[in-house]
Amino acid sequence: MGSRLEGKTVVLAGAGGALGSAVARRCAEEGVRALVLADLNVEVIAASAEELRGAGVTVEAEHLDVADGDEFEALIASAAERHGTVDALVNTAGIVSPNARIHHLSTQDFERTISVNLTGTFHGIRAVARTLRKRSPVSIVNIGSVSGLTAWAYAAPYCASKAGVIHLTRVAALEYAKEGIRVNAVCPGTFPTALHETLPAEAMRAIEDKHPLGLGSPEDLTGAVVYLASDESRWVTGHSLVVDGGYSLP
Ligand SMILES: NC(=O)c1ccc[n+]([C@@H]2O[C@H](COP(=O)([O-])OP(=O)(O)OC[C@H]3O[C@@H](n4cnc5c(N)ncnc54)[C@H](O)[C@@H]3O)[C@@H](O)[C@H]2O)c1
Numbered sequence: 001m002g003s004r005l006e007g008k009t010v011v012l013a014g015a016g017g018a019l020g021s022a023v024a025r026r027c028a029e030e031g032v033r034a035l036v037l038a039d040l041n042v043e044v045i046a047a048s049a050e051e052l053r054g055a056g057v058t059v060e061a062e063h064l065d066v067a068d069g070d071e072f073e074a075l076i077a078s079a080a081e082r083h084g085t086v087d088a089l090v091n092t093a094g095i096v097s098p099n100a101r102i103h104h105l106s107t108q109d110f111e112r113t114i115s116v117n118l119t120g121t122f123h124g125i126r127a128v129a130r131t132l133r134k135r136s137p138v139s140i141v142n143i144g145s146v147s148g149l150t151a152w153a154y155a156a157p158y159c160a161s162k163a164g165v166i167h168l169t170r171v172a173a174l175e176y177a178k179e180g181i182r183v184n185a186v187c188p189g190t191f192p193t194a195l196h197e198t199l200p201a202e203a204m205r206a207i208e209d210k211h212p213l214g215l216g217s218p219e220d221l222t223g224a225v226v227y228l229a230s231d232e233s234r235w236v237t238g239h240s241l242v243v244d245g246g247y248s249l250p
Pocket residue numbers: 013014015016017018019020038039040041064065066067091092093094095116120143144145146187188189190191192193194195
């Protein structure tokens with residue numbers, strides 16, 4: 001399809017999910033030199049790695065719990081050692097919180113969502129900064145959400161985690177701009193995936209009604225991710241690119 005990632009080594013955290021798999025396929029189509037797929041669910045990424053190897057791409061599948069900072073750092077360091085560097089890290093790992101108002105949530109409900117969505121993103125940025133700062137240029141692409149820009153009832157931990165991802169992206173961009181690391185985010189509207197399995201059908205219909213262009217698909221987001229991961233966005237940092245079918249217009 002293209003060559004926007006030609007010669008690049010890309011690490012995808014959360015590569016086993018709907019968005020992660022679509023990004024992996026798109027990276028392969030854009031001529032990536034090596035892909036490191038990382039996820040809690042090793043079986044899924046092993047299958048996806050097998051498929052991409054069949055298409056001639058160098059792909060590795062690694063276990064990663066983004067909530068574990070040491071594991072994230074070891075993943076980035078070992079990928080950089082094997083491939084000479086890591087050119088881009090895409091943080092797509094994420095979980096939703098229970099569909100409930102704040103007074104029904106436990107501290108654990110809140111902290112679990114924060115530990116994966118926000119602390120996991122922090123771990124990814126820190127791992128890149130510790131390993132590659134001042135060494136070679138890296139583009140970090142975090143996945144935020146329109147829920148980090150607008151308030152959703154019944155989703156406080158998720159919204160708070162995504163608002164945190166957006167602001168963390170800005171701070172990290174500022175801290176590392178002069179040391180070769182760009183940090184941006186993509187903020188998707190809703191594209192139905194496993195994340196929505198627990199939502200009642202009427203809630204899903206209400207969400208769909210709020211998207212003027214209708215609900216999206218993972219493939220609707222891969223162009224934005226590739227743009228931010230590639231050199232085409234070399235003068236862009238700290239930005240949260242909204243890709244939401246018009247959700248946030250009103
Ligand atoms: N689907 C949507 O409508 C939507 C909208 C806005 C933002 N997002 C965000 O996009 C990202 C991808 O969402 P998706 O819909 O593809 O979800 P998904 O459930 O299909 O994929 C999420 C992936 O993250 C992995 N994961 C979960 N916890 C992990 C951990 N601790 N360490 C490593 N991997 C872990 C899962 O195994 C899974 O492979 C998430 O950050 C999500 O919050 C999704």
